[in-house]
Amino acid sequence: MENTELNTHHWNELHTFIANGEMEAFRSKFLDMHPYDQALFFEEQDPSIRQRVYTYLSPEETAGIMEHIELDNINPFITEMDPRFAAMVIGDMATDDGVDIMNELEKDVVVSLLTMMDKKDADEIKQLLHYEEKTAGSIMTTEFVAVYETKTVKDTMQYLKAEAPEAETIYYLYVIDEDKHLVGVVSLRDLIVADSEVRISDLMNTNVFAVSVGKDQEDVAQMMRDYDFLALPVVDFQHHLLGIITFDDILDVMDEEASDDYSKLAGVTDTDRPQDGAFAAAKKRLPWLVILSFLGMLTASLINQFENTLDEVAILAIFIPLIAGMGGNTGTQALAVAVRGLATGNFSQEGKLKLILREASTGLITGSVCGIVITGVVYLWQGDFFLGLLVGLSIMATLIVATLAGALVPILMDKLHIDPAVASGPFITTINDIISILIYFGLATAFMQFLV
Numbered sequence: 001m002e003n004t005e006l007n008t009h010h011w012n013e014l015h016t017f018i019a020n021g022e023m024e025a026f027r028s029k030f031l032d033m034h035p036y037d038q039a040l041f042f043e044e045q046d047p048s049i050r051q052r053v054y055t056y057l058s059p060e061e062t063a064g065i066m067e068h069i070e071l072d073n074i075n076p077f078i079t080e081m082d083p084r085f086a087a088m089v090i091g092d093m094a095t096d097d098g099v100d101i102m103n104e105l106e107k108d109v110v111v112s113l114l115t116m117m118d119k120k121d122a123d124e125i126k127q128l129l130h131y132e133e134k135t136a137g138s139i140m141t142t143e144f145v146a147v148y149e150t151k152t153v154k155d156t157m158q159y160l161k162a163e164a165p166e167a168e169t170i171y172y173l174y175v176i177d178e179d180k181h182l183v184g185v186v187s188l189r190d191l192i193v194a195d196s197e198v199r200i201s202d203l204m205n206t207n208v209f210a211v212s213v214g215k216d217q218e219d220v221a222q223m224m225r226d227y228d229f230l231a232l233p234v235v236d237f238q239h240h241l242l243g244i245i246t247f248d249d250i251l252d253v254m255d256e257e258a259s260d261d262y263s264k265l266a267g268v269t270d271t272d273r274p275q276d277g278a279f280a281a282a283k284k285r286l287p288w289l290v291i292l293s294f295l296g297m298l299t300a301s302l303i304n305q306f307e308n309t310l311d312e313v314a315i316l317a318i319f320i321p322l323i324a325g326m327g328g329n330t331g332t333q334a335l336a337v338a339v340r341g342l343a344t345g346n347f348s349q350e351g352k353l354k355l356i357l358r359e360a361s362t363g364l365i366t367g368s369v370c371g372i373v374i375t376g377v378v379y380l381w382q383g384d385f386f387l388g389l390l391v392g393l394s395i396m397a398t399l400i401v402a403t404l405a406g407a408l409v410p411i412l413m414d415k416l417h418i419d420p421a422v423a424s425g426p427f428i429t430t431i432n433d434i435i436s437i438l439i440y441f442g443l444a445t446a447f448m449q450f451l452v
Contacts, residue, residue, distance in 0.1 A: 363402070
């Protein structure tokens with residue numbers, strides 16, 4: 001049976017249990033499902049059904065569901081719960097996940113929930129809430145196992161058994177000295193196979209990678225991807241161990257950063273969410289559209305400057321969309337390559353120069369081929385060789401310049417410490433419109449005698 005059919009079957013059974021008030025039957029069936037499937041079921045229900053489900057589940061069980069719901073969608077679920085129940089749910093979540101949810105809520109709601117929460121859980125969440133968003137500190141968890149270098153393997157194993165249920169991961173054990181400085185790391189595998197009387201200081205690997213608490217989350221994601229880490233320790237400026245970042249959190253960061261870059265490439269803010277109303281979405285998109293409107297007026301003004309050229313050879317007007325469109329398309333292609341390379345950290349200084357040279361060569365090849373083809377097409381269509389040559393040359397020059405601009409603009413922005421994704425598709429397209437108009441009408445004006 002396919003997953004969709006299986007889910008439908010399970011959901012129908014769950015709805016029957018809820019309608020009949022069969023709490024134990026519902027719990028048995030529901031808790032047997034994977035947490036992701038539980039979250040899918042939960043999100044699709046009416047608020048009245050969810051209110052019944054809240055009474056059937058414990059805060060800890062509900063916390064497991066909340067951890068599998070997208071952050072952008074979670075606010076309504078938390079606010080519809082009884083506040084005390086919501087406080088217990090967030091308290092039972094992994095600390096970093098609880099902090100992520102708190103960052104999505106209104107400040108007064110956060111204060112209220114922290115007041116009702118267990119003091120230990122509230123203190124852990126408050127500690128992480130102080131860190132700036134999108135830094136290592138804001139995505140780390142404090143639920144990890146740290147062991148002292150002076151302990152033996154036997155002592156450490158006993159300690160691990162006691163602490164493991166509260167830890168988010170135990171694949172790596174981070175080793176600290178008496179002042180809680182990070183001094184090494186030991187894997188669970190090494191711990192299991194080692195002699196029980198061996199000291200951790202003799203077993204640990206001192207070549208341990210760590211990130212600063214203020215490091216940008218995108219850089220952390222890049223580091224974990226490059227080194228294939230399952231977890232990464234976070235330290236302060238004195239190298240005290242503060243927390244760890246786990247791989248599941250980094251997957252969320254990668255998804256968030258990819259969505260952010262995609263939104264910027266489309267000229268939409270990263271806060272434009274599907275659940276926003278039309279007015280809210282329009283408010284977030286208008287700044288870009290207003291800026292692009294003014295740039296569009298500049299394009300119109302340039303065309304107006306060549307009014308005399310158009311009066312004498314009116315047929316030139318029909319090729320404006322062709323030339324501007326091709327310039328925008330090729331510029332966006334080069335832009336996508338450059339932004340992706342910069343975002344993934346694949347470009348060194350030499351790599352950037354190599355990219356520029358490659359895009360210039362690509363523009364020359366594609367421009368030459370398209371120029372020759374368009375020259376022939378226009379000549380056969382209009383029976384005017386010089387008109388075809390003008391359009392062909394304009395296409396060739398436009399594609400060369402537009403491809404180069406698509407690669408150069410994001411690199412320049414990166415050099416100025418501006419997010420290269422801000423060089424969005426609409427922006428580069430509008431810039432290339434201006435460039436293509438200047439090239440096209442500049443050539444037409446220069447060779448007017450051959451066209452009339």
